[in-house]
Amino acid sequence: MQLTIDGTDHEIEVEDAMPLLWVLRDVLGKTGVKYGCGIAQCGACTVHIDGEAVRSCQVAAGDVWGPVTTIHGLGNPETRHAVQQAWIETQVAQCGYCQSGQIMQAAALLSETPDPSDEDIDDAMSGNLCRCGAYPRIRAAVKVAAAKLKEA
Amino acid sequence: MSRVGKIARRSFLVGAVAAAGGVAFGVWRYKTPYRNPLLSGLNDGEAALTPYVLIRPDGITLITPRADKGQGAYQVQAMLLAEELDVTLDQIAVDPGPPDVAYWNRALADEAAAFLAPGGGFGEQVAGSVVSAGAKFLGLQITGGSTTTPDGFDKLRAAGASARETLKAAAAAQAGVAASELTTRDGAVILPDGTTLPYTELAAGAADLDPVTDVALRPASEWRLIGKPTPRLDMVAKSTGTQDYGIDVHLPGMVHATVLLNPAIGGALGSYDTAETFKIRGVQSVVEISGGLGIVADNTWRAMEGAKAIVASWPDGPLPRSMEAHWQALSDSFTEDTQDSRKRDDGDMDAALGAGDVIEAEYRAPYLAHAPLEPVNATVRVDDDAIEIWTGTQIPRNVLTNVSGITGVSEDDITLHVQMIGGSFGHRLEDMVVRHATEIAMQMKGTPVKLTYSREEDMTHEFPRQIAMARMRGAVREGRVEAFDLGIAMPSVIVSQMGRQGLSVPGPDSQIVAGAFEQPFSVPHHRVTGYRAPPLAPISSWRSVGASTNGFFYNTGLDELIHAAGADPMEERLRLCDDALARGVLEAVAEMSDWSGPNPADGVGRGVAFTKSFGVPCAEVIEVETTEAGLKLTRAWVAAEVGTVVDPLNFENQVAGGVIFGLGHAMNCELTYADGRAEQTNFDTFQGLRLYQAPAIEVRGLENGDKVLGVGEPPVPPAAPALAAAIFAATGTRLREMPFSKFVEFA
Numbered sequence: 001m002q003l004t005i006d007g008t009d010h011e012i013e014v015e016d017a018m019p020l021l022w023v024l025r026d027v028l029g030k031t032g033v034k035y036g037c038g039i040a041q042c043g044a045c046t047v048h049i050d051g052e053a054v055r056s057c058q059v060a061a062g063d064v065w066g067p068v069t070t071i072h073g074l075g076n077p078e079t080r081h082a083v084q085q086a087w088i089e090t091q092v093a094q095c096g097y098c099q100s101g102q103i104m105q106a107a108a109l110l111s112e113t114p115d116p117s118d119e120d121i122d123d124a125m126s127g128n129l130c131r132c133g134a135y136p137r138i139r140a141a142v143k144v145a146a147a148k149l150k151e152a
Numbered sequence: 153m154s155r156v157g158k159i160a161r162r163s164f165l166v167g168a169v170a171a172a173g174g175v176a177f178g179v180w181r182y183k184t185p186y187r188n189p190l191l192s193g194l195n196d197g198e199a200a201l202t203p204y205v206l207i208r209p210d211g212i213t214l215i216t217p218r219a220d221k222g223q224g225a226y227q228v229q230a231m232l233l234a235e236e237l238d239v240t241l242d243q244i245a246v247d248p249g250p251p252d253v254a255y256w257n258r259a260l261a262d263e264a265a266a267f268l269a270p271g272g273g274f275g276e277q278v279a280g281s282v283v284s285a286g287a288k289f290l291g292l293q294i295t296g297g298s299t300t301t302p303d304g305f306d307k308l309r310a311a312g313a314s315a316r317e318t319l320k321a322a323a324a325a326q327a328g329v330a331a332s333e334l335t336t337r338d339g340a341v342i343l344p345d346g347t348t349l350p351y352t353e354l355a356a357g358a359a360d361l362d363p364v365t366d367v368a369l370r371p372a373s374e375w376r377l378i379g380k381p382t383p384r385l386d387m388v389a390k391s392t393g394t395q396d397y398g399i400d401v402h403l404p405g406m407v408h409a410t411v412l413l414n415p416a417i418g419g420a421l422g423s424y425d426t427a428e429t430f431k432i433r434g435v436q437s438v439v440e441i442s443g444g445l446g447i448v449a450d451n452t453w454r455a456m457e458g459a460k461a462i463v464a465s466w467p468d469g470p471l472p473r474s475m476e477a478h479w480q481a482l483s484d485s486f487t488e489d490t491q492d493s494r495k496r497d498d499g500d501m502d503a504a505l506g507a508g509d510v511i512e513a514e515y516r517a518p519y520l521a522h523a524p525l526e527p528v529n530a531t532v533r534v535d536d537d538a539i540e541i542w543t544g545t546q547i548p549r550n551v552l553t554n555v556s557g558i559t560g561v562s563e564d565d566i567t568l569h570v571q572m573i574g575g576s577f578g579h580r581l582e583d584m585v586v587r588h589a590t591e592i593a594m595q596m597k598g599t600p601v602k603l604t605y606s607r608e609e610d611m612t613h614e615f616p617r618q619i620a621m622a623r624m625r626g627a628v629r630e631g632r633v634e635a636f637d638l639g640i641a642m643p644s645v646i647v648s649q650m651g652r653q654g655l656s657v658p659g660p661d662s663q664i665v666a667g668a669f670e671q672p673f674s675v676p677h678h679r680v681t682g683y684r685a686p687p688l689a690p691i692s693s694w695r696s697v698g699a700s701t702n703g704f705f706y707n708t709g710l711d712e713l714i715h716a717a718g719a720d721p722m723e724e725r726l727r728l729c730d731d732a733l734a735r736g737v738l739e740a741v742a743e744m745s746d747w748s749g750p751n752p753a754d755g756v757g758r759g760v761a762f763t764k765s766f767g768v769p770c771a772e773v774i775e776v777e778t779t780e781a782g783l784k785l786t787r788a789w790v791a792a793e794v795g796t797v798v799d800p801l802n803f804e805n806q807v808a809g810g811v812i813f814g815l816g817h818a819m820n821c822e823l824t825y826a827d828g829r830a831e832q833t834n835f836d837t838f839q840g841l842r843l844y845q846a847p848a849i850e851v852r853g854l855e856n857g858d859k860v861l862g863v864g865e866p867p868v869p870p871a872a873p874a875l876a877a878a879i880f881a882a883t884g885t886r887l888r889e890m891p892f893s894k895f896v897e898f899a
């Protein structure tokens with residue numbers, strides 16, 4: 001199957017049923033995408049397909065319907081996406097394991113809703129579990145990111 | 153990969169454990185009773201100045217041997233070293249270093265304190281046998297008990313100072329000037345004429361010198377780093393998906409494995425059929441391991457699919473058949489025969505309770521999973537005479553010992569690369585995953601095996617927080633709390649946890665009453681009794697250990713008495729409080745929340761709770777509002793007294809995170825067993841706290857005490873009782889059992 005991931009076309013030969021998560025992690029080495037639960041309960045595996053935030057553990061490789069963006073495609077340490085920069089400035093991460101998913105979810109929220117209310121943020125971000133409890137800074141960082149995107 | 157980790161580990165005999173140093177007349181004699189483990193792997197031009205400072209021509213590495221599981225341990229250790237070494241944090245790399253006795257945890261071993269016997273006036277009553285057995289285990293290189301900061305505060309600053317002075321000595325010799333004329337800044341020695349000599353260029357000379365060990369630590373007024381909010385070293389990596397954790401280890405030729413364990417806790421391997429498993433693409437083998445099977449494939453998902461395809465028949469395990477039986481075992485433990493300790497017995501309880509109306513209540517706290525978001529994992533390669541391990545662990549020395557025991561390979565020939573950990577909360581104090589990975593790797597020698605538990609296997613085979621029960625009796629008189637008698641029953645966490653490390657622990661377990669017996673409240677008649685329940689499910693240290701249950705029992709019991717007395721929960725706590733530092737945090741949260749009683753407005757309830765745990769007095773006020781959708785947590789105020797806040801930014805994160813951790817489990821979580829099997833195996837039935845339920849949290853650190861203390865655990869215990877009190881204020885419902893969502897609805 002042909003998958004476009006982070007702007008690069010890949011010819012991948014795996015079972016159609018293999019979740020995109022494991023194609024990304026074990027076949028392509030995109031380990032910034034995290035496995036946390038496998039049942040769409042934690043959001044650590046969140047990526048974008050066609051700009052929409054999805055749980056990659058629940059999308060079969062054979063069903064991928066558009067170009068995939070992972071945390072690695074969103075930005076990198078040298079060239080950071082506004083949401084990543086906001087996360088760094090707000091010093092969100094503790095263990096950090098959930099943060100790839102949080103950032104991808106926030107980026108999708110802000111592309112749909114550039115000026116989210118507190119309720120919008122609660123609604124959009126509550127599927128992403130953070131066991132360290134970094135929620136106060138996640139809320140703050142979404143707003144910092146929104147401001148950055150508006151300036152850009 | 154860690155370059156330091158490649159340095160051959162040397163073995164040391166653990167003899168009498170001497171103190172690693174002591175302050176005298178403001179001068180710290182830096183010494184370690186153990187050989188510096190870094191010395192054995194050096195090349196020309198490289199210097200290991202103390203076991204914590206490694207300088208090579210191409211860079212400076214600070215060794216941060218306490219594990220980082222998100223609490224910022226690497227950062228705080230680096231800050232303490234850098235403070236005296238005079239380097240900036242962007243000039244250095246951190247590395248957890250090799251497992252070594254040189255990195256033993258003095259704060260845990262000496263005091264056994266934070267972990268086994270909470271300090272605060274009653275420490276001397278702790279039975280010696282538990283302390284010494286605990287020290288034997290905990291004195292090794294362990295991360296836990298909120299001890300990274302107290303253990304490192306003097307030791308790491310002194311190590312930094314020793315390294316700095318040794319570098320100055322090298323510069324003095326090279327430049328022909330007296331060391332006293334030299335200064336240091338930003339990773340360089342500065343000569344009187346302004347010439348800068350980078351540490352990296354002085355390493356070769358410094359390596360030939362005897363380390364300077366008599367050093368004066370700088371006073372607080374000269375600190376550059378301590379006390380300042382410091383951006384985390386790992387923040388860019390953790391925000392860009394480039395931080396590798398143990399689960400991300402990749403080695404050439406590596407295979408992927410998972411496990412299928414008997415879901416009946418402690419049950420043996422039964423009969424099994426793997427015919428369907430081998431029809432799955434990429435599955436290579438199924439091997440027998442302790443308590444189950446290891447499934448090896450060329451991909452994690454294929455291994456997990458292979459595990460699902462196994463048809464197995466599992467023998468029963470030893471746990472009671474129902475939760476009723478677990479609770480009954482606790483209930484049956486409130487007897488003289490099973491009394492474990494009575495560390496507090498003030499006044500005359502029998503007379504006080506015989507004099508009039510007795511208020512009684514019973515409280516329950518369930519088993520809880522640690523459930524950090526990174527499922528446990530370990531990568532192991534077993535060769536004939538050497539083993540290499542990659543895993544995130546809080547007990548690196550035990551991992552070596554245990555793998556040596558499994559394989560027969562000498563600890564000297566085992567290399568452990570400690571990985572960044574995606575959350576722990578105590579989970580990585582257990583090392584069963586390393587055992588399983590080793591057992592699989594032994595059956596395919598020469599091939600690196602990365603074992604990743606599925607979430608379901610990880611949560612099923614948790615070593616959860618203890619189940620616990622408490623019974624309170626008390627009396628009030630003339631608007632005051634007069635008598636407060638608290639009995640607490642639980643199995644011993646320490647016995648269960650250390651038993652898995654091959655240690656037997658005789659004597660009372662002070663964790664059974666931690667967070668209760670040592671609280672600074674002078675109730676005239678006050679008694680705290682611990683009762684030892686029999687071993688039930690295997691349990692382990694869960695963020696704040698005994699205090700995680702006992703803070704709820706103690707505060708809720710006290711609240712019931714205060715309510716009966718008709719007093720205000722804040723004012724009565726302040727009236728009873730006999731410790732200035734504790735009073736300070738209560739006054740702080742009263743001021744921060746503008747406390748005006750439990751019902752500041754219609755439909756709004758507030759609760760206050762206080763727990764001193766791990767030596768840290770911590771007070772919290774929680775506010776709830778009744779809404780059409782249910783109870784909504786609106787705001788929280790927290791104050792903790794830690795002597796010195798090393799990094800205010802990380803402090804706030806630890807405290808707010810601890811409050812959320814305490815709240816989420818009190819509201820939403822329990823781990824239950826039916827027929828000896830865990831009934832919650834993933835986050836659909838074990839939710840924790842999600843963002844929409846998190847209140848706004850205001851945090852204040854107080855610095856009035858002499859002792860520098862860690863704050864990973866102390867914010868957890870007061871969260872549940874403060875919330876229960878707020879709910880009582882808002883609804884009139886007194887919650888005596890967690891999780892609260894069984895009794896009230898949350899928005």
